[in-house]
Amino acid sequence: MKIVEDQKVLQRQVDDWRRQGLKIGLVPTMGFFHEGHLALMRKAASCCDKVITSLFVNPMQFGPNEDLDAYPRNFERDRSLAEQESVDVLFCPDTTQMYGENFQTRVMVEKLSKGLCAASRPGHFDGVATVVTKLFLAAKPHVAVFGQKDFQQLAIIRQMVEDLNFDVEIIGHPIVRESDGLAMSSRNKYLNEQERKIAVCLYESICKAKQMFGKMGDLLTSAEVENMVKSHIEQHPECRVDYASVVHKTTLQHVENCNENSMLILAVKVSNKVRLIDNSPLQESI
Amino acid sequence: MKIVEDQKVLQRQVDDWRRQGLKIGLVPTMGFFHEGHLALMRKAASCCDKVITSLFVNPMQFGPNEDLDAYPRNFERDRSLAEQESVDVLFCPDTTQMYGENFQTRVMVEKLSKGLCAASRPGHFDGVATVVTKLFLAAKPHVAVFGQKDFQQLAIIRQMVEDLNFDVEIIGHPIVRESDGLAMSSRNKYLNEQERKIAVCLYESICKAKQMFGKMGDLLTSAEVENMVKSHIEQHPECRVDYASVVHKTTLQHVENCNENSMLILAVKVSNKVRLIDNSPLQESI
Known part of the structure; x- marks a missing residue:
């Protein structure tokens, strides 16, 4: 080389x-x-x-x-x-x-x-x-x-x-994940042991969103997904959701209702210092 | 082809x-x-x-x-x-x-x-x-x-x-010029016969500026050049100088005094419809 x-x-x-x-x-x-x-x-x-x-x-x-x-x-x-x-x-x-x-x-x-x-x-x-x-x-x-x-x-x-x-x-x-589902990132190094454990909540919220879409399909609104993600992540007082948004996969425009072209995309600040991002199509199998 | x-x-x-x-x-x-x-x-x-x-x-x-x-x-x-x-x-x-x-x-x-x-x-x-x-x-x-x-x-x-x-x-x-010195441009087509004759004033003002620099060298101020250009061109009531500026040849920053790196650069509106541009190093031989 x-x-x-x-x-x-x-x-x-x-x-x-x-x-x-x-x-x-x-x-x-x-x-x-x-x-x-x-x-x-x-x-x-x-x-x-x-x-x-x-x-x-x-x-x-x-x-x-x-x-x-x-x-x-x-x-x-x-x-x-x-x-x-x-x-x-x-x-x-x-x-x-x-x-x-x-x-x-x-x-x-x-x-x-x-x-x-x-x-x-x-x-x-x-x-x-x-x-x-x-x-x-x-x-x-x-x-x-x-x-x-x-x-x-x-x-x-x-x-x-x-x-x-x-x-x-x-x-x-495709995103490469740690064994618990956290998306690999150079910035994960900034997390202490406790924060590292909590950080899996981004991936958990993605899995929940996919389950919701799997059950409800096009009837699911983006607001329902976004509210779920926010509650799930902010149950940890260390985490603040910067954004959690359901968008069209190519235009990145916010959509009202979920469909097969929808992506959930989110950014979370942990302990007000480490900013983590993650995303997934809603349709893809978990 | x-x-x-x-x-x-x-x-x-x-x-x-x-x-x-x-x-x-x-x-x-x-x-x-x-x-x-x-x-x-x-x-x-x-x-x-x-x-x-x-x-x-x-x-x-x-x-x-x-x-x-x-x-x-x-x-x-x-x-x-x-x-x-x-x-x-x-x-x-x-x-x-x-x-x-x-x-x-x-x-x-x-x-x-x-x-x-x-x-x-x-x-x-x-x-x-x-x-x-x-x-x-x-x-x-x-x-x-x-x-x-x-x-x-x-x-x-x-x-x-x-x-x-x-x-x-x-x-x-280098600029290719008509026989009277007007810089060739597709937009020259917009000029009527009278305007076409007048349009040579851009080139004339460039020649005068070079003569001034030839005589005075670094003692020549940009303001002296710019004022001469403006007066020469605006003696024709059809012409309005959009700008006439002495600038450094690579940064295009305006300079106070002329020197061997100076360019005269100008734009003129003829009959409020045709915008002509021209330029020249001050030092280059005419």
Whole structure:
């Protein structure tokens, strides 16, 4: 596995691969790999000849009061894990390369970047759309694999790819969960033992919502689901629901009644410090 | 010469060329070709194996009260001229392909898209940056050639290429002028005979400014240049100076004193209907 820091070096490498007719997969990450990241790398390897994993903690997607500095990092461990997954290139640009002194360009996906996570993280998705554009242009992949845990992010990237004519196939990979159902996330590291136990309430509320939909189908209103989720999660005094919303799976527009295209999507703040997100189609079998 | 309307067809063609190791040049245009456009195509042909000219009148860069519908078009003439210039592909996407129903992505180059032309054309440069991104991603060129007449546009595109990691070399081509010095523009067609004669005052004021800089050098203030330009042009009652500004050639920031990095850049409205632009380094020989 090569470690590449310079995007121009990466571009020359991928140009070479493309001239050889090889298919290139990209897995954009912020590092601190867990089983979820590794599953994305395996997915890319399963459909591509060459896999590039990018590792960049992107300042542009963190708000001024967010956890940019605290965000967990462990380069040596990440390098070793990526190597075990047969990644060909680990692309690790530094911040001064990615955002030079005079940097001033922003990519915005306007409608999808409103509401849900954007309500409490203004500017976050502009940072995501901009850095993903940069990574796509640096790595020139045929395929890029993203986790479905960041569901709004995935919807935004799909829309951006369509709108800007990116010649990149986007694959969304199902959420990888701990054995009790908690969605894997680098931010789970912030939870203490007690909070970690409680955090399964996000997944429990998703399972309950699916059961309700299984019984009631289209008769189920979104408000019923949302109220159930809020009560279930906020029975723990440590938890505050940031949002819990039933939305259409591609437009992310809120719907009044649940149907086979509905997603439950939620964000929860634990002990007013750790923000966890989760989501699921209502129809999918549990 | 092939006419290609579908961007996916174009992408497959350029992928083939790239696999063969061929160098691809793109000339983005809004059509209604004049000698200025043809010079860009020749420039691209001189340094590339394959030349793509795009022809798309981009609604996103026109304001609600601008001349989108009136913008001159003549496809058969354009096709014939491009063919004579050995263009390989004329890429002519239609508006519904470029901007689908749910289109919502915007590329903004923030600092450079303020002031000068942006003051009277709000949103114009977001439209330019967005469509150029789309054209770059559809045509995947190694090189793209733009005219220097649209100087702010060129500065914005250079910045965007740097900021977003586009692997595209940007070439700015000097302004091509009519025999009396008027910068060639598709919009010159809007001028009646009398207005056409008067319109040379933009070029005259540029020549005078260069003479002043030649004599006074760094002692010359921008205000002196700007006042001279305004008086010279507005001696014609048909002409109103939208702006005339001495700026730094890459940052486009206004400067107090002229120097070897200064550009004079101006926009003039003729008979309150035709907006003409022009520019020049102060130092360049006339």
